[in-house]
Amino acid sequence: MKILVYGAGVLGSYLAYELVKGGHNVTILARGKRYNELKEKGLVIKHYLQLKTTITKLNVVDKFNQDDYYDTVFVVMQRTQIDSMLPNIYCNKKCKLYVFVSNNPSADATYKKIQENSIIKPKMLFAFQKTGGRRELGKVISIHIGKTSFSIGDISGDISYKTFINKIFVNTSFKLYHSPNIDAWLKFHIALVVPIAYLTYFADGDLKKIARNKKMLNLTIDAISEGCKVVKTCGYEIEPKDLKDYLNRKRRLLYWIFKIMAATPLGKLAASDHAMSAVDEMKYLSNEFDKLKKSSGILTPNWDKLEKYI
Template sequence: MKILFYGAGVLGSLYAARLQEAGQDVPILARGRRLADLKEHGVVLREATGTGKRTATRVGVVERLAQEDAYDLVVVIVRKNQLPSVLPALAGNGHTPDVLFMLNNAAGPRQIVDALGKERVLLGFPVAAGWREGHEVRHLVLPGWLQRMQKTPLGELDGRTSPRLGRIMGAFRVAGIPVEASPNMDAWLKTHASVVVPLELAVQAAGADVRRLSRTRDALVLLARAMRENLMVLRALGAPVTPGSLRMLAWLPEPLLASLLGRFFDTEFTEMGLGTHADDPLDELAQLAGELGDLSRAAGVPTPAADRLRGHLDPAAPPIPDGSARIPMDQHAAVVAALGAAVGALVVLRRSRSR
């Protein structure tokens, strides 16, 4: 397959290199300094964890997508706020039948469909993390068993498993990229934003310091509540929480969830994955937070914790004090959970005695 990657950032570079190494013809659209780096060095990947393995993959490089250019597939991996500048070139190119959009999107695919038509559009998301250091891409490598769980979701707008989706998934698998067909990519993307946007806003609320966030209970409580509020919005709109494992965020006792989040942030792996982005421009985060706000208003569901975290997009907003623990936690859910566990234990005990 001839696959154009529209976007030469960390994730576009990572996926493009893997597919090129697997025998696909994969040019990358790039501009400016990144264009020069790719021409001189190729895609240089270095593992940020594990062995620190370094690879260099030569790829084709183009500066624009012309109307007459023909590809089997275009993969778009850009920041959501960059999407409006990308759509005109894609719409003007009539020789590429399939365009796979792999980017954050809480607003739904209407903007994309209106520009390209629904028959050309597929959705997905790049499940990977990394950052750039000069011309190198540093990427995080999970342990083997976690890699098997880290599958890149891809899907048709209507959720069906089409022949073209099968071909794309096959190319990804040959490249060693675990993939899965999603029956509802729109819900997947909305769920992802509902969890990840509050998470990144909480980092900002803690002064862009991941370790500080891990020990600041008030920020963790706001994060836990904001994620729950966003998932309540999705349920009110009839969008299923996807993947289903994230439904646990709705019923885990708040003290337990805050504690688990604190442990999550207090790791070197999380600090590398999030801390390296703490100083990135907040334009995409602001866009996604606004999209979640639009969903909240459409559903008529208030989101006070999410709104409070959103306020930390303002550079003038003071961070939550280091170690602050002034917000009372909701103990009601914890009591209910404890009572449920106690009742369950009694039932098991009685059954065992009756045998």
């Protein structure tokens, strides 16, 4: 298939790599210095845990025009960057499927804007890709383990897209999870990642400082639990379902996962690198979640203690 990955950051780069590996005709959209890097050196990824570096040749563009055609466009960028690129989607006459891959607490608003303004009313899916890492000296240092989780869904609940999306990910290292309520999934995910960002700012970006800080690790888990209660009170069923276990009977396991991540380079690559380089995004997500908190009427003392560190 002919696919565009719109965004060449850490997540977009790894997604493009996997889609090329899957046999697709992949184009990646980048601008400025990143565009030049990709044109000159190709897509260079250091796979941190796999102890290997790959160089992938693929098409590189710096524009998305109204007459461009792709079977699927993956928009992989921070939520704070999405609104500024939407006019490109409104004007395009040929692309009928867009997959937005990001932390998006307002997927319904993005969906509505495109439906109201697009010439051709394309299909829209929302997704999240569980990889991490950072960009460094013209390459991406990527952290991913085994079959990388890729959660995806249609906020309207339509499942007719599944067969087509499944075909795209054949022969890749992604494990697809088709969420029955991707809007809820994304909101619960915000409840998870924002307290971790707060913790990162408390530690000035160095999670090793809090690896032995039992009080702060437990405060973070308590804040996550409060955040999930907020989302649930606002009318969303917990998604994915196993999140409930990690906040209850598997809480001790979650504590040790956080502790190990904080004490090793995994925490830096999986969490703190992004939090420190995307402060504006985290502030946006925090402010959006505050709206949910206000709507729920729930007291969140642990969340509030952490929030002051942003």
